[in-house]
Amino acid sequence: AARAFERTTLCRVLREQNARWGSDDATFAAIRELAEPETVAIVTGQQAGLFTGPLFTLYKAWTAIAVARRVRACGIQAVPIFWIHSEDHDLAEVTGCGLLGRDGEWVELRYPTSAEEEGKPANALLLDERIEAVREALLRALPCSEFLPEIAALLRETYAPGVSLVEAFARTMARLHAETGLILLDPSDERIKRLMVPVLSRAVLEWSHLSEALRAESARLRARGYRPQIHPKRGSAFLFLLEEDRRRPLLWEDGRFVRRDGGSGFSAEELLEELAETPTRFSPNVALRPIVQDALLPTLVYVGGPSEIAYFAQLGPLYAALDLPQPQLCPRLSLTLVEPRPAELLARYGLALTDLFAGVAAIRQRLLERTLDDVRLFEDAHRAVADAVEKLRPLLRDAEPTLERPLERTKETMRRQIETLRQHYLQARARRDEVLSRQAQRLVLALAPQGMLQERAMNAFSFLARYGARLFRAIRDELEPDTRAHGVLFFSHSGEAGGPGAA
Template structure:
């Protein structure tokens, strides 16, 4: 394995500024994670505010119960034992559940959490535990229920899991039938080539099948990262909800101040010529309420809290009573989830992708409203895997990663034109020009005989040119057919590195690569050191 830095020029502006020009965004974020002193300062703040968070032992008890059931590795138990001790901090990152763990960026985020925790522990001389926050409260089933692999026929193929209804139910509460698990695993089996690693991979997937997508997601993350001590947390865990009820109540009581802080941050972002990356509603309560299995976003309307369709409606007192009696019915939205995370855990740093970093720009003052403080923000590691065959093809055709990403079709067309010994486009252009030069005067002369012949001649000319275009197209198709085998090399390069015109990590599933390289791939991935200002990297296998 060889690692090559490949900076991305099209990064989200706020995310790029966070690591390259922090002073320009210091009014939006708390601290520059590239400065060691800021890590120590954050740690000291956590120490001083230990008693202001949700009770540490209560949180660990819930996490222990969950992980013993779904992530029961001895190293995870060790992490939880350490987390029980005052002074232990955590590095956190999160993602919604995804089929077979979803796109590879989820794997890279989990790896980043573990590496960043290791790095912080070594540099600070203090225990730091990695925690992955499964956003099981999210209700967008269509974002969670699928994944992609590249088939042997060079097709970016989606595997999609179905359910019986279209309710806005949290993914962690959405039941998946055993027959549906069998179907999607068999579909993956048919798409992946046979390798020495495939039988065990499929066995692991069958063993991970569970009554919900979130539980399967947790089991797979446990198989991949339990040995590294990664603690899992499902935000939809009803036992956690009981611990969070005071924080939910604070979000309601401080709703006006929170909304004002979001609006002010959005204004500052717009003044920079950028757009805020999360919707800020002036009447938003920024909490969801679960009613009849539907997750309803609450808004303030006069002295009441209700969803847009009016399914539920509460006074403030009634809402606070609901929180006290039924905390499992409530969940955070994108603007309050980070606040809940900071109240629940001693968060030293939070691992985020570029889009997440951008919406966190709305939150600095919101943390202060609830007597919290924004943690250090740590960019997720980002990779593109390039196997040996792709490297050979790219060298053969003189292609760089940047050219594949930004100018692939132009390079492919230029290469194909070089194979055209007849010079089809030039020859047809010459013939069309000569034909037009000879035919136009003839049409004009025919008009002296009868004016109607001019119109007829023009129509005839267009038909002849159309026939030339048709023959030119056929000639180009024949050229492509003659070079079909080589063009498949080009297609494989692009479909492997930029599927659906996106970075590989945003589309393909990790099991495509585990099927080819086995667990060695994961072990080598975990050896790559973490840097807070890291750029996109190529992994050459």
């Protein structure tokens, strides 16, 4: 039987939130659809990163939009929803971002937080005049293009003093996803929190069973050779308590739910009463959050990254214990965007994307090896020495068969010495050849910055400033959501795609 959802309150909150963030008519049409009992949700989510955070945040949204499009084509009403992790308290993760500067250099930006602000949930971090300096540093780093004035106007409106980090993120996401019908949701609203009370209360009553089920499933996965993504702590109550703008995990100790750092805590009855009276004081932990999300939303499909997809493998028993169906899972788009200049360098030097994770120094040496014909002289020297030594083998064997072993050791020693000379030569040339050094750095920073996939390190405005919204719109509108391999997309100076390929 179909489950009933409290759609009226949910959609009222969504209308208010999305109106505040500047969403367009397509989003409000999607919210009207969501109010209908047969509509399902295609859900994804992420923390509220600075200037939208890394590229994969957008890739999640695009995949949810594409899945909803696919489901609607099958005759099922479906809407994409982006659940903002507004209560995440890892500020180090959400207050920084990286991008390519106008000269191809890597630029790290960070909104500075005080010791007093550290540990606060993201929705409690109110931006002040510090954001203006960070925002202007971003705009100075971006290339001067026809798209820069529009980007500057957007970010000066969205990332401004007086709004929270979450509000700034939501406003920017709403603008970047105009005409897609993407619904943004901040679950920290008190009315949304009240909708969570039934499932959170059930988790309180059954915390011991849930904890044991999670530990057992984690052990079962380890026994099969999988590495669990969630590491349950003994006594964890699956809840955070929000006090003085700090999220503190609740544990079961000596018959009471207490904060990890101490305090009087609650009995089970007291905790249930507090949940019912002030639900805004509580939020689910990483294991319970997806379950709460799916208790509130008619989720058909959840779009997640690799780690999220992996930790859903541990959550089956928790869904079952709370009488909730686990949604279908869809991997988000995984993609490296290759601009014309890096594409030319990859082709010229015969490099693959995976080669770049070795780092700038290793790639610089690879480029040298492909451009220096005189490197072959070392190979010729090695062959000549090996051949000369090999001519001694019959003589040594006739004199004493055991002398063949020292012969092999001599050959290996000479091979290593010639290789050492080759390395010294290449390093000396590398120090002198600034062009190749710059090319190696440009390649690594553009395609594998910080030794990571581009999508995990680079901010979207690197590309929006160079190619405008056209590139992203083309990828989003043509995306097929069943591609599981990492893609590599080459495109022209105008931002027209030249076709994706496997990494």
